[in-house]
Amino acid sequence: MNFKNFIFLFASVLLAFSCSSSSSDDLSNDPEPDPDPNPNPITYDMHISTIMSNNCTACHGNPPTQSAPFSLTTFTEVSTRVNSIISRINNTSNPMPPSGLMPQSTRELVQQWKDDGLLEN
Numbered sequence: 001m002n003f004k005n006f007i008f009l010f011a012s013v014l015l016a017f018s019c020s021s022s023s024s025d026d027l028s029n030d031p032e033p034d035p036d037p038n039p040n041p042i043t044y045d046m047h048i049s050t051i052m053s054n055n056c057t058a059c060h061g062n063p064p065t066q067s068a069p070f071s072l073t074t075f076t077e078v079s080t081r082v083n084s085i086i087s088r089i090n091n092t093s094n095p096m097p098p099s100g101l102m103p104q105s106t107r108e109l110v111q112q113w114k115d116d117g118l119l120e121n
């Protein structure tokens, strides 16, 4: 059993016990587990793949063109390069895309994707 499943099972058992309790006053001190602290995380499928196809894959396609060194068309390709991607999309003297910086909100989404744990979907 992996750690995630263990936590889920553990939380389910806790929940089952608290529901079966007949008195409510002894529950008041129980910490309420937050079932989903970040309900709308940034994901590759929902946000990042569109940014890549709109701004990057003209060169970083499969196969790459215009001397781009690699393709950025899959979750694995993009997530494994996220640090160099973040550094180049915010590099004012040598930006990616080379035509100029993307809007700040777009660049922040990529950073947020990393902060949220590089989720695929």
Ligand code: HEC
Binding pocket: 052, 055, 056, 057, 058, 059, 060, 066, 067, 068, 069, 072, 081, 084, 085, 088, 089, 096, 097, 098
């Ligand atoms: C017009 C073509 C073109 C577009 C569009 C483009 N790139 Fe690039 N990219 C290149 C070329 C050519 C290089 C290699 C030369 C260099 O590093 O500047 C490169 C290099 C990079 C590198 C650095 C590789 C390294 O080893 O340091 C990253 C990261 C990168 N691109 C990401 C992106 C991202 C992310 C986008 C979209 C937001 C993008 N690129 C859009 C052509 C492009």
